[in-house]
Amino acid sequence: MPKITRRRALEGLGAAGIAGLAGCSSGPGGEGSGSGGTTTGSTGPMEITLGLFTPNSGAFAPWGPSLETGTRLAIQDLENELDVSVGLEVYDTKTDPSGALDAMKRAVTADGIDFAQGGINSSVCTKIGTWASDNNVSYIGQGASDSLRGEACQPFMYMVYQTNHMMATTIGREMADTTDNWYVLYADYVWGHNAEQVVTSAVEENGATVVGKDATPFPNDDYTQYINNVANSDADGVALLIPGPDASRAVKQMRNQGLTDITIGAQMLEDMVFWGLDHEAAAMVDIASMGWVNTIDGVGDFNDRVAEAGELDPFVRHAKSYTSADQHVRAAVRAGSTRAEDIREELEGHEVQSAAKDIHGGGEMYWRACDHELVSPVFSATAREASAMQDDPYKQWFDVTDTTPGDDVVRSCEETGCTL
Amino acid sequence: MSTSSSRTLGLDRLSAGGAAVWGAIALLLLVALAVEPGLFVDQFVGGLVYGMTLVLIALGLSIILGLLGIVNFAHGALFMLGAYFTYQLMALWGLPFWVALVVAPLLVGLVGVLMERLVLQWLYDEPPLAGLLAAFGIALMIQEATRAIWGDTPLSVATPAVLAQSADLAVTTVARIRLFSVVVAALVVLGVYLLIERTDFGLSVRAGVQDREMAGFLGIDMPRRFVLMFFLGAVIAGIGGVLQGTAVGMSPTMGQQYIIITFVVVVVGGIGSLFGSVVAGLLIGEAVFLTPLVLRSLADVTGVGALAVPGIGGLVPYLVMILVLLVRPRGLYGQEGFME
Numbered sequence: 001m002p003k004i005t006r007r008r009a010l011e012g013l014g015a016a017g018i019a020g021l022a023g024c025s026s027g028p029g030g031e032g033s034g035s036g037g038t039t040t041g042s043t044g045p046m047e048i049t050l051g052l053f054t055p056n057s058g059a060f061a062p063w064g065p066s067l068e069t070g071t072r073l074a075i076q077d078l079e080n081e082l083d084v085s086v087g088l089e090v091y092d093t094k095t096d097p098s099g100a101l102d103a104m105k106r107a108v109t110a111d112g113i114d115f116a117q118g119g120i121n122s123s124v125c126t127k128i129g130t131w132a133s134d135n136n137v138s139y140i141g142q143g144a145s146d147s148l149r150g151e152a153c154q155p156f157m158y159m160v161y162q163t164n165h166m167m168a169t170t171i172g173r174e175m176a177d178t179t180d181n182w183y184v185l186y187a188d189y190v191w192g193h194n195a196e197q198v199v200t201s202a203v204e205e206n207g208a209t210v211v212g213k214d215a216t217p218f219p220n221d222d223y224t225q226y227i228n229n230v231a232n233s234d235a236d237g238v239a240l241l242i243p244g245p246d247a248s249r250a251v252k253q254m255r256n257q258g259l260t261d262i263t264i265g266a267q268m269l270e271d272m273v274f275w276g277l278d279h280e281a282a283a284m285v286d287i288a289s290m291g292w293v294n295t296i297d298g299v300g301d302f303n304d305r306v307a308e309a310g311e312l313d314p315f316v317r318h319a320k321s322y323t324s325a326d327q328h329v330r331a332a333v334r335a336g337s338t339r340a341e342d343i344r345e346e347l348e349g350h351e352v353q354s355a356a357k358d359i360h361g362g363g364e365m366y367w368r369a370c371d372h373e374l375v376s377p378v379f380s381a382t383a384r385e386a387s388a389m390q391d392d393p394y395k396q397w398f399d400v401t402d403t404t405p406g407d408d409v410v411r412s413c414e415e416t417g418c419t420l
Numbered sequence: 421m422s423t424s425s426s427r428t429l430g431l432d433r434l435s436a437g438g439a440a441v442w443g444a445i446a447l448l449l450l451v452a453l454a455v456e457p458g459l460f461v462d463q464f465v466g467g468l469v470y471g472m473t474l475v476l477i478a479l480g481l482s483i484i485l486g487l488l489g490i491v492n493f494a495h496g497a498l499f500m501l502g503a504y505f506t507y508q509l510m511a512l513w514g515l516p517f518w519v520a521l522v523v524a525p526l527l528v529g530l531v532g533v534l535m536e537r538l539v540l541q542w543l544y545d546e547p548p549l550a551g552l553l554a555a556f557g558i559a560l561m562i563q564e565a566t567r568a569i570w571g572d573t574p575l576s577v578a579t580p581a582v583l584a585q586s587a588d589l590a591v592t593t594v595a596r597i598r599l600f601s602v603v604v605a606a607l608v609v610l611g612v613y614l615l616i617e618r619t620d621f622g623l624s625v626r627a628g629v630q631d632r633e634m635a636g637f638l639g640i641d642m643p644r645r646f647v648l649m650f651f652l653g654a655v656i657a658g659i660g661g662v663l664q665g666t667a668v669g670m671s672p673t674m675g676q677q678y679i680i681i682t683f684v685v686v687v688v689g690g691i692g693s694l695f696g697s698v699v700a701g702l703l704i705g706e707a708v709f710l711t712p713l714v715l716r717s718l719a720d721v722t723g724v725g726a727l728a729v730p731g732i733g734g735l736v737p738y739l740v741m742i743l744v745l746l747v748r749p750r751g752l753y754g755q756e757g758f759m760e
Contacts, residue, residue: 059673062572188731214712217734221668221677222470224598225709225733228462231593245574249668256579256595256667258586276574276669312573 048332049087050075050325051113053103053128058095059219060120060244062272063317067118067142069310070321073302077355078329086329089113095120097127104128108137114338115139117324120317122148122191129157138343140324142317144268144291146194146411149371153418156340158347158372160324161316162291162406167268168195168241169409170378171289172202174402175239175265178287181211182265183235185226185250187218187242195241195267203239211235216242223250227257237263237286245273252281260284269381271398272315279386282397290379292316295399296361303394313394323356323374327367330354347372363403370413370420375406448714455717462592463709469598471705473664476605477678478685478697479612480656486692487629487649490540491552495682496675497562498654502528502661503670504570510577517580517666525658531562532654536647544646559675566672576669583666601663608656609698615652616694625649684737688744690754699752700744708736 054067068090075086089111093100100119104127107113115138119125122145132139133154140158141148146165148157175182182203186192192215200210212233214226227250230238238254240247247266251274254262269288294303294314302322306314331346332338348369357365363377380402383389390396453460481495505524509515515523535558543551578584583597616622628635628642636642664674685704689696712733719727744752 061567061672062574064572188734213730215731217731219673219677220734221664221674222473224466224470224595225463225712228459228466232456232459232462245669245671248574248576252576252669253595253667256584256586256597258593258595273574276576278576278578281576311571 045083045085046333047085048329048338049089049113050328051107051116052088052090053093053100053116053118054090055095055120056092060095063120065311066315066317067321069306070318071117071325073305073309074322074325078326082333084329084333093119093124095124097123100124101127101131104131108132108135115328115343117141117328119143126152130154133157136340138328138340140328142320145191149373150417153371153420155420156344158367158374160320160374162376162378163373163410164191164194164268165198165411166378166406166409167289168198169202170380170404171239171265171267171287172199173206174287174289174380175199175237176203176206176208178265179237179263180208181235182208182237182239183230183233184210184213184239185216185242186213187246188215189218191243192218192241199239199241199267218242219246221249223253224257227254227259230262231259235262237265239265239267241267243268248274248277251284252277255281255284270316272312274397275313275395279389283383283386285383288381288398290316290381290398292319292360293379293381293398293400295396296379298362299359302359307394319359322359326354326356327352361403363405371416371418372420373410375410377406378404378409380404448718449710451721452710452714452717455720456713459713463713464706465589465592465594467706467709468702469594469602470709471702472602472605474681474685474705475698475701476601476608476660477657478682478701479609479694480653481682482686482689482692482694482697483612484650484653485686486694487625488646489544489548491548491555493552493555493679494535494559494562495657496679497559498528498532498657499661499678500566500670500672500675501531501562502658503665503674504566506662506665507570507575507577507670521662524662525655528658528661529651529655533647533651536650541643563672563675572672574669574671577666579666595667597667601667604659604663608659612694681737684741688741688751690751692755693753696751696753704737704740707740708733711736
């Protein structure tokens with residue numbers, strides 16, 4: 001990591017200033033402020049350059065292509081529907097906050113993007129979202145961490161993924177409805193600790209009991225000792241508050257160890273991480289909270305388009321990327337400007353009415369002004385029987401069992417700690 | 421072995437303080453056994469299985485490090501390749517697990533030979549850092565090549581039917597695939613020991629390690645032997661990859677996850693000591709599985725809930741390493757003067 005010196009800081013400021021001036025003078029309306037931000041002229045389509053930040057390397061690299069595919073599909077639809085031309089610049093976050101920040105600085109100061117979206121892990125979203133907001137660039141991220149809508153919220157930063165709290169509350173209620181005694185395995189970092197607190201509260205408030213809990217290292221390959229703890233407890237259900245492929249590893253090892261009768265609940269499950277498993281192991285997941293599932297009613301031809309366009313079968317990150325681009329560009333078109341202040345005016349309180357709403361099943365979705373969360377439904381799902389799992393033309397392994405309106409599980413504005 | 425081992429460990433000079441530490445550990449284990457006997461047995465067997473998995477991975481690393489003096493940071497990548505070759509053979513070509521168990525390690529061995537011939541052989545006389553950096557670069561290349569060929573998405577193969585279920589050991593149940601891994605690891609350890617200690621080939625290799633120039637003057641073809649030892653180390657990594665990939669699944673980063681803990685095992689055992697790697701693997705395996713249980717039992721008995729530190733399991737290998745190095749800076753069975 002380069003050492004930050006006074007000279008380096010001044011160089012950066014100088015570059016940012018020059019790029020900012022360039023940005024101000026390039027827009028037909030010439031009303032830009034700070035780096036990025038143009039207003040429309042009276043002739044020709046509105047031209048927008050969208051910066052996409054996606055993990056094409058690092059631990060979250062498997063997710064990377066989905067963000068680009070979802071964004072490109074949205075751009076295609078927007079250009080067909082609106083008088084707009086959207087250029088896409090793609091940057092690798094490397095699943096690393098510092099690397100992502102460097103990319104964001106380059107995107108804004110050198111490449112002149114109008115606004116930004118992407119980022120999966122919350123640490124990356126916090127870093128690039130804070131910098132973007134500080135420099136008057138609008139940014140929509142996909143982090144699920146509560147802090148992004150809490151103490152780390154920013155005036156020009158928005159989050160399109162349902163929060164950890166919303167997902168955990170949903171699965172906690174489902175767990176209590178399913179069986180009485182639960183053992184909780186949670187990833188030993190902030191996300192897992194937050195989820196554990198919320199799930200435990202939700203389970204106990206709804207009349208069930210948490211009989212034991214373990215913090216598990218993340219990432220981790222061997223879950224045997226925790227599975228032993230579960231097997232030696234009175235639990236008849238195990239909650240996996242473990243992100244990414246680790247959850248699928250835990251399920252596979254439970255099956256190998258013969259723990260097949262126990263009920264499995266999974267928090268914020270992304271079905272893509274289970275696609276590497278055999279059908280029988282994946283079928284063990286009984287209940288899960290999900291941000292999006294490709295079996296939602298009303299998803300239309302979105303699945304087919306993703307399958308044709310991308311390297312990955314349709315899953316939640318495609319839908320969230322689509323929604324981010326859809327909402328950002330529409331806000332800019334409504335405002336006739338890409339300036340962060342103008343987009344903020346358009347997004348705050350706005351209720352989604354576009355195709356992004358349809359692919360989420362048609363439930364209410366709106367941008368909450370107090371914390372910039374896209375409040376949207378949380379889906380409860382269950383794995384299909386192994387024999388019923390579809391693999392072609394794309395995988396469909398989970399079915400929706402319930403849909404919880406976002407307002408039912410989102411934290412109140414006062415609880416978030418965000419002071420927007 | 422017992423006399424020389426106890427001398428190496430200094431057990432014959434066990435101080436009163438040392439005896440007190442061992443006594444305290446024994447007492448804590450007894451407390452855990454008394455509080456949760458069923459779980460204690462489960463975790464003890466689990467720790468043994470996990471320890472043998474670590475041994476299998478660390479053994480190849482220890483061979484290459486101990487005999488060739490190369491800090492093979494690419495060992496984790498070879499381990500990962502074993503898993504991905506298994507996926508290629510089983511999931512994509514439809515071959516049975518038993519074929520993969522033989523063929524995949526051999527393929528990994530060939531990759532290891534290529535590494536040795538094309539890059540590492542030129543670095544034997546260089547400072548260890550040169551070999552380490554070269555191996556690190558190779559590891560990155562292998563990882564990116566894996567991404568390019570098999571993609572980033574985590575993959576797995578179906579566990580063969582005979583190994584897919586759990587085995588009832590009367591006192592506990594263990595996944596058969598893990599028991600099978602223990603058996604394979606034990607056979608590999610035995611085979612390596614016999615090869616190094618009981619054959620003329622092993623004798624000549626050890627001679628070359630002590631003084632390569634003199635061994636060469638005596639007509640021993642050391643380059644060929646080093647290639648074969650590198651092949652052997654890579655094959656063992658490949659076997660570990662096959663078993664771990666089948667039991668758990670695979671991703672391009674699995675090598676990175678294991679290489680750190682494997683180095684911990686090698687360091688705790690004493691760099692260059694095969695026997696030390698075996699002991700250290702088992703020690704760390706048991707410590708990882710039993711420490712949380714001991715602390716939880718202690719919290720139950722004393723009523724001090726803070727003793728049950730959540731997530732302590734992930735720290736245990738490093739705590740063990742710190743403790744061992746404080747007492748024995750060369751590790752349990754490290755040789756004086758080796759890589760110092």
